[in-house]
Amino acid sequence: MSDSSPRRLPRGRSALSPEEVERIQRSRLCAAIAEVMAEKGYVATSVADVLQRSGVSRQSFYQVFDSKLDCFMAAFDVARELLLQHLMEMVGGDEHGLLADAARDPMDRFEQAFTAYLEALAIELPYTRLFLIEVYAAGPEAIRRRANLQDTIIDVLGDLLGVRDDAGRFTCRMVVAATSTLVTNAVADNDLDALRAVGPPLVRNVRTLWEAGAFGNRPVPDPSA
Incomplete structure (x- = not known):
């Protein structure tokens, strides 16, 4: 986990607003469910496990979430935001796109972004396991949300490479699908070296x-031809 783990609430009366208390508890519960599922998997993880890891009471849990699945879905959204946040920080992007310098060679941009993506997965490994592996045990809605995230990554790759046609987008989809398989194997083994070696x-x-x-761009001419 990163150093941004949610802090514990002080004992006794708190000067925090109810909204801030709920925000902290939600953050702690999302982090806890990711950590426990990284160790035990979705099916074997119980609400009690999450409570023990987070230090949040059962009553407080059910004030924030309806069920284990509800907590999982919130943690999935946190995983998505953390991934994008790390990616933006590492490649110098902003709200207008991953890389402001569109004049750079597309492959250089891709290599920088992909290296940043792998590093983000490594930094947030419990959340990475949650959205790459445990999502398939959580049911149809979780899988649908996983597919939506993959579509977002496909769009990012397409923008990064300036893809303009359906054939290029299909190539992006193949690259993202292959990447998902390769990184999932490394994440399942908790092997950060293997994860980074995919790059x-x-x-x-x-x-x-x-x-x-293959991305709908003009092929680079062979100077020897």
């Missing part, structure tokens, strides 16, 4: 696709 060969293969014009 260089995948970047090389994406560059090959780019040079072949």
Whole structure:
């Protein structure tokens, strides 16, 4: 976990507003469910496990969430936001896009963004396991939300590479699907070295696709031709 783990509430009377208390409890519960599920998996994790890890009372839990699934879905949203936040910080993006310098070589932009993506997964490993692995045990709504997140990543990749047609978008979808499989195996093994090692060969293969014009771009001419 990152250093941004939610702080515990002080004992006794608190000067915090009810809204702030709920925000802190929600944050603690989301972090706790991600951590416990990283160890035990979705099915074996109980509300009691989450309460023990978070230090939040059962009464407080049910004031914030309706069920374990409700808490999981909130944690999934936190995972999504953390991933995007880390990505923006690492590649110098802003609310207008991942990279402001559109004049740079698209493959250089892709390599920087993809390296940042892998580092973000490594930094937030419990949340990473939650949205890559445990999501499939949480049911149809969680899987639908996972698919929506994947579509967002496809859109980001398309914007990064300037994709303009359906064929290029399909190539983006293939790259994202392959990436998901490769990083999921490493995350399932808690192997951060293997996770980061996905980067260089995948970047090389994406560059090959780019040079072949598979993203709807013009192929790079062969100077020896």
